[in-house]
Amino acid sequence: MIDFTLTPQQKQLREMAHAFAQGVMRPYAMEADRIEDAPKAYLQQAMALGVGLDLGGAPGQSGAERADDRPQERTANRNGVLLAEEIGWGDPGLALALPGPGLGGPPVALMGTPAQKEKYLGMFRGAKEPMWGAYALTEPEAGSDVSGIRTSAKKVEGGWILNGRKIFITNGGRAAWNVVFATVDPTLGRAGQRAFLVEKGTPGFTCTRILHKMGLRASETAELLFEDCFVPDENLLGGEAQYQARSNGPAGFRVAMQTFDNTRPVVAAMAMGIARAAYEYTLEILRQGYAPTGHFYHSARERLAEMYRKIEAARSLVWEAAWKGDIGEPNSKEASMSKAYAGRVSLEVCAMGLELLGPTGVVDHPVEKLYRDCKVFDIFEGTNQVQHLVVARRLYAAHGIRV
Amino acid sequence: MDFSESPEHRQMREMVRDFARREVAPGAAQRDQQEHFDRTLFERMAALGLTGIPWSEKYGGAGADFTSYIIAMEELAKVDASLSVVLGAHVSLCSWPIDRFGTDEQKERFLTPLAEGRALGAFALTEPGAGSDAAHLQTRAQRQGDTYLLNGQKTFITNGGAADTYVVFATVDPSKGAHGVTAFVVEKGMPGFSFGKEIHKMGIRSSTTQELLFENVEVPIANRLGQEGEGFKIAMATLDGGRNGIAAQALGIAEGALEAAIAYAKQREQFGRPIADFQAIQFKLADMATAIEASRLLTYHAVWMEDHGGGHGMASSMAKLFASDTAMQVATQAVQIFGGYGYTVEYPVERFMRDAKITQIYEGTNEIQRIVISRALLK
Amino acid sequence: MIAFQPEEAQSALAESVHAFAQRYLHDNAREVETKRALPPQILQEAVSLGLTALSLPEALGGAGLNLVTQAIAYEALGWGDLGSSQALLGAQTGHHLLAALASQTPTQDRLRDLAETSVCWVAPVWGERPQADGSLAWQRNAGGVVLSGESAITLGAQHAAHLLVAAGGQEGMAILAIPSAAAGVHFRPHALALGMLAAGVGSVRFEDVRLEEADLLAVGETAQTAIRQALTTLAIEQGALEVGACRAATEYTVAYTAQRRAFQQVIAAFQGVSFVAADMAIETEAARNLIWKAAVQGDKGEDAFSTAAMALAHAHQAVRFVTSNAVQLLGGHGFVQDHPVEKWMRDAEAQVLLFGRELELQSVLGDALWQAGAKDGTAGFRLAENA
Numbered sequence A: 001m002i003d004f005t006l007t008p009q010q011k012q013l014r015e016m017a018h019a020f021a022q023g024v025m026r027p028y029a030m031e032a033d034r035i036e037d038a039p040k041a042y043l044q045q046a047m048a049l050g051v052g053l054d055l056g057g058a059p060g061q062s063g064a065e066r067a068d069d070r071p072q073e074r075t076a077n078r079n080g081v082l083l084a085e086e087i088g089w090g091d092p093g094l095a096l097a098l099p100g101p102g103l104g105g106p107p108v109a110l111m112g113t114p115a116q117k118e119k120y121l122g123m124f125r126g127a128k129e130p131m132w133g134a135y136a137l138t139e140p141e142a143g144s145d146v147s148g149i150r151t152s153a154k155k156v157e158g159g160w161i162l163n164g165r166k167i168f169i170t171n172g173g174r175a176a177w178n179v180v181f182a183t184v185d186p187t188l189g190r191a192g193q194r195a196f197l198v199e200k201g202t203p204g205f206t207c208t209r210i211l212h213k214m215g216l217r218a219s220e221t222a223e224l225l226f227e228d229c230f231v232p233d234e235n236l237l238g239g240e241a242q243y244q245a246r247s248n249g250p251a252g253f254r255v256a257m258q259t260f261d262n263t264r265p266v267v268a269a270m271a272m273g274i275a276r277a278a279y280e281y282t283l284e285i286l287r288q289g290y291a292p293t294g295h296f297y298h299s300a301r302e303r304l305a306e307m308y309r310k311i312e313a314a315r316s317l318v319w320e321a322a323w324k325g326d327i328g329e330p331n332s333k334e335a336s337m338s339k340a341y342a343g344r345v346s347l348e349v350c351a352m353g354l355e356l357l358g359p360t361g362v363v364d365h366p367v368e369k370l371y372r373d374c375k376v377f378d379i380f381e382g383t384n385q386v387q388h389l390v391v392a393r394r395l396y397a398a399h400g401i402r403v
Numbered sequence B: 001m002d003f004s005e006s007p008e009h010r011q012m013r014e015m016v017r018d019f020a021r022r023e024v025a026p027g028a029a030q031r032d033q034q035e036h037f038d039r040t041l042f043e044r045m046a047a048l049g050l051t052g053i054p055w056s057e058k059y060g061g062a063g064a065d066f067t068s069y070i071i072a073m074e075e076l077a078k079v080d081a082s083l084s085v086v087l088g089a090h091v092s093l094c095s096w097p098i099d100r101f102g103t104d105e106q107k108e109r110f111l112t113p114l115a116e117g118r119a120l121g122a123f124a125l126t127e128p129g130a131g132s133d134a135a136h137l138q139t140r141a142q143r144q145g146d147t148y149l150l151n152g153q154k155t156f157i158t159n160g161g162a163a164d165t166y167v168v169f170a171t172v173d174p175s176k177g178a179h180g181v182t183a184f185v186v187e188k189g190m191p192g193f194s195f196g197k198e199i200h201k202m203g204i205r206s207s208t209t210q211e212l213l214f215e216n217v218e219v220p221i222a223n224r225l226g227q228e229g230e231g232f233k234i235a236m237a238t239l240d241g242g243r244n245g246i247a248a249q250a251l252g253i254a255e256g257a258l259e260a261a262i263a264y265a266k267q268r269e270q271f272g273r274p275i276a277d278f279q280a281i282q283f284k285l286a287d288m289a290t291a292i293e294a295s296r297l298l299t300y301h302a303v304w305m306e307d308h309g310g311g312h313g314m315a316s317s318m319a320k321l322f323a324s325d326t327a328m329q330v331a332t333q334a335v336q337i338f339g340g341y342g343y344t345v346e347y348p349v350e351r352f353m354r355d356a357k358i359t360q361i362y363e364g365t366n367e368i369q370r371i372v373i374s375r376a377l378l379k
Numbered sequence C: 001m002i003a004f005q006p007e008e009a010q011s012a013l014a015e016s017v018h019a020f021a022q023r024y025l026h027d028n029a030r031e032v033e034t035k036r037a038l039p040p041q042i043l044q045e046a047v048s049l050g051l052t053a054l055s056l057p058e059a060l061g062g063a064g065l066n067l068v069t070q071a072i073a074y075e076a077l078g079w080g081d082l083g084s085s086q087a088l089l090g091a092q093t094g095h096h097l098l099a100a101l102a103s104q105t106p107t108q109d110r111l112r113d114l115a116e117t118s119v120c121w122v123a124p125v126w127g128e129r130p131q132a133d134g135s136l137a138w139q140r141n142a143g144g145v146v147l148s149g150e151s152a153i154t155l156g157a158q159h160a161a162h163l164l165v166a167a168g169g170q171e172g173m174a175i176l177a178i179p180s181a182a183a184g185v186h187f188r189p190h191a192l193a194l195g196m197l198a199a200g201v202g203s204v205r206f207e208d209v210r211l212e213e214a215d216l217l218a219v220g221e222t223a224q225t226a227i228r229q230a231l232t233t234l235a236i237e238q239g240a241l242e243v244g245a246c247r248a249a250t251e252y253t254v255a256y257t258a259q260r261r262a263f264q265q266v267i268a269a270f271q272g273v274s275f276v277a278a279d280m281a282i283e284t285e286a287a288r289n290l291i292w293k294a295a296v297q298g299d300k301g302e303d304a305f306s307t308a309a310m311a312l313a314h315a316h317q318a319v320r321f322v323t324s325n326a327v328q329l330l331g332g333h334g335f336v337q338d339h340p341v342e343k344w345m346r347d348a349e350a351q352v353l354l355f356g357r358e359l360e361l362q363s364v365l366g367d368a369l370w371q372a373g374a375k376d377g378t379a380g381f382r383l384a385e386n387a
């Protein structure tokens, strides 16, 4: 079937998310940008309403598991991108600041042992205070090149010792736990990688600083340090058996990458939500100021149509990637397509909005903020270039060429 | 045809570059974050003779050409666009109309302190209700004997609050439209002249942008620039002249961003080699450099025409249009080349990107430039 | 429910159309272009497979395919060769008007008769007045109707038995059917060097052409509605053909660059090559999705006019981007006739001029967006919703 309609549940879901974005996020957006943090009142409101961020729930089960589990179709990825678009529309910084397992959710759901899932995902149920999970992969010297991480994990009695630094970790400082990727032996490349659940307050683990950024300021971006940090065996994500069982394949790295297949469309959806917000602001301001006649109108409507068209195109790619994930087919090409396209287009749309608005747009105005916010969507979760690498690899694989 | 730089121009470039690298660059990021305009930098520019480059020595200027001024703007913008905005508003927007339209006595009184950098200048045209359409101002100037009574409000005024000398446009009769607009020199401290809200911006944050409020400000007739009703012409001529300055500013921003990107790409390693080894990066750099070179040629051609008395209106519009679009693209690409680091305030490229945006907007948005250019083509 | 999976029947249809396109359109494309005509046996083969009646409803003797299925089939044809596809289909664009009229009127005999011949819609126009071609006008005269004026440049008219024209008149917009052999009908072929050489590109001049009352298929409101609906479905057909062309050019380029060597490597190893190929794939994918979106909307009985305009604008942009980069990535070989890509690029550049240009289409969408406004408080876009 080819279809673009939402189920009644999805419509309801989206309407709820929209109401939250409109009524709770937007009123705090400008302030959050100024104070470079998520206002307490905002977090409390989100908690009170039970709104949290879990990028992907329990994604990635194989088709077989799903089939005998339950007959009806899995929709988690599609629901995820619908929600993401709305909260991106509300405010992207505040979206990433929402309490919950966040980017840390997918690897735990994907690979965690039942006990780990219960403990680290379960803790969010009924939490009274805002809590976060985080995903710590990037290092000062290893960004795009994820296989080049140097944070080391050394096996010792009863656990592991971690040493190294992580940077750009969203919510990494305040998170109750980080999923930390480390290597047991850099010469093993990806096969040597392991993922650990490191709790806040673990001795040897510190947040060394919070980075200041051009946009997405409401979201915390942290630098983390691990100095002889002991992590018990039970916090090796998935347990050593899993890594051994898959020792012919690099499990840790694969987890990192599978996570991306699920989160990239979500990130792309947020970027698209930003673009949509910029488009809507621009359209409404222009509609208040101009009658639909004259030179300016004629060029403006074409610009607006271009903005809209590109947003629609991005949305279609995002939905396609999410759908493919839901039906259990490999979707890394589609995921990267959606992210490459939405990241670029979001920036284009915001820039067009600014251009149409003129000076009004750059002073103390949400469109200006959105423009600053959206640039990072072309960078994190794999830069635009990395998405192109992934797509190109898939295209050329059929010809036996590795690019 | 000659594309070489004269010894005087080279000297100017070296002097400003040295100043910019040594004294301006180090605090630029911090000033940006704190939205802090540092007056001592303006005073340092005065000491170096940068505050009155193109004005006659008789009025405290350096007696140099506009090319020299453009060179200074470019070199400053490479490290700190905000400071170049401060200088641009001071020279192109405030001093320029006084030099061009002022009487000898007015030049003595106003241009000299501006040129010597004892006073900082600003230009006040835009109002909450009149931006691109400057013929319909609300600020009133009522003649009362030997003085005018100014009432009204101006917004988006660069150097507002910090400046000492303001070229202000008001109408003596709103029903006359453009023909009622009249220019005045208003000085800080005149009773009834005060400052409103400070405006927070996405870029050029260490230059001030403020509202001006006029409440029965008595401005002597001796402070009127030109005749009653000549203000619109003065404003338009001033903005025309200022465009080269914006083009130079945009050029500088783009160059600063490219320089940073090249250095970073050579030093940053991923996948076991410098990212400069990847064609995706190499090709970006090549495109950035090519666009910059084209902006440079357009900009210096426009100012060459200005110095040689050619009608440079269209050349300036083209330079401003192209250089500002280039600055935006180049800065955005630079952020991309820096990856996550580019997004943080620890490297200058995100600031370049924020600063670049305004060059597409002020002194006539790029849409306006396209109109100017197409009109000249079709007339 | 959001899904992107063609049904089995749709995939099967795509496969058989694909086989036809490979054999008759792709492999013969150069020959068709040189002769500036589609060989009759190809046309016969296509007719026997029903490929020239993909857009006709059952009531008019067609297969009654829904729009999504049509889009899938047209993509497969476009994949074969855009120019040859137009040589095949250009004389049948009138089907869209017939189908639109059939959905409005109970008396369909005349429409059915027309549908049995080849019937070309002369110069479909979008824009401010989507129906009007400035200079075409009709008026009543002595119990009949007279049509005069010259059409915009169009495609396929020479090869059609009947022409359908939308023209303005005192009583309003009308849709007229004209036998192409009627007195006063003059074809003015245009010597297009650019592309679509076999598709019969040209304008049609109507010199006081006398028609029967019965040739006046619709007037006023009915005509307007039909034109709007026909433009919608035509846009889906054209956009889908373009998507097919995009896919062909991307596949060809990937295959070529995967084996072409320079500097001791296959050139695909250079990111300057492979990243562009990735962009070609992305643009193709997005263009297809938007065409599907318009088709789904139409199939649900909603007004898909603006969505279709948007989708076609996007397909235009994609097909130009993709085909010109295909030439670029083949280097000098892309520029010469040993490979199909230079033809694809030429065909694409001609294609985007003929069924509504990007700017016109964007204006249509822009007007709709402006009118609708950003509907806040529900879930954003009205047009996007389609739900």
Ligand SMILES: Cc1cc2nc3c(=O)[nH]c(=O)nc-3n(C[C@H](O)[C@H](O)[C@H](O)COP(=O)(O)OP(=O)(O)OC[C@H]3O[C@@H](n4cnc5c(N)ncnc54)[C@H](O)[C@@H]3O)c2cc1C
Binding pocket: A103, A134, A135, A136, A137, A138, A140, A141, A142, A143, A144, A145, A167, A168, A169, A170, A171, A213, A216, A221, A376, A379, A380, A381, A382, A383, A384, A385, A386, A389, B268, B269, B270, B271, B275, B278, B279, B280, B281, B336, B337, B338, B339, B340, B341, B343, C271
């Ligand atoms: C606000 C923010 C939040 C973030 N949150 C998280 C988080 O929660 N967890 C986490 O683990 N990380 C996070 N990141 C990190 C982010 O994922 C990285 O910044 C990103 O992967 C890019 O890495 P890098 O910054 O080291 O850039 P680099 O990898 O150094 O890239 C620099 C430039 O080189 C290009 N490049 C690199 N390799 C190639 C190649 N092979 N071919 C062509 N071009 C190439 C890149 O595209 C880029 O343009 C965050 C970053 C930011 C800015």
Ligand SMILES: Cc1cc2nc3c(=O)[nH]c(=O)nc-3n(C[C@H](O)[C@H](O)[C@H](O)COP(=O)(O)OP(=O)(O)OC[C@H]3O[C@@H](n4cnc5c(N)ncnc54)[C@H](O)[C@@H]3O)c2cc1C
Binding pocket: B279, C260, C261, C262, C263, C267, C270, C271, C272, C273, C328, C329, C330, C331, C332, C333, C335, C336
């Ligand atoms: C009409 C015409 C006239 C000509 N006249 C002459 C003539 O008079 N004399 C003569 O000697 N030649 C002539 N040529 C040849 C012309 O110079 C070559 O076609 C051209 O140099 C490209 O080489 P190629 O066709 O082998 O393309 P390839 O080298 O195969 O290139 C294919 C694609 O790969 C890209 N590519 C290749 N290497 C890299 C890399 N390292 N990084 C990134 N991308 C890469 C190219 O940019 C191109 O997009 C002519 C060609 C044409 C079409």
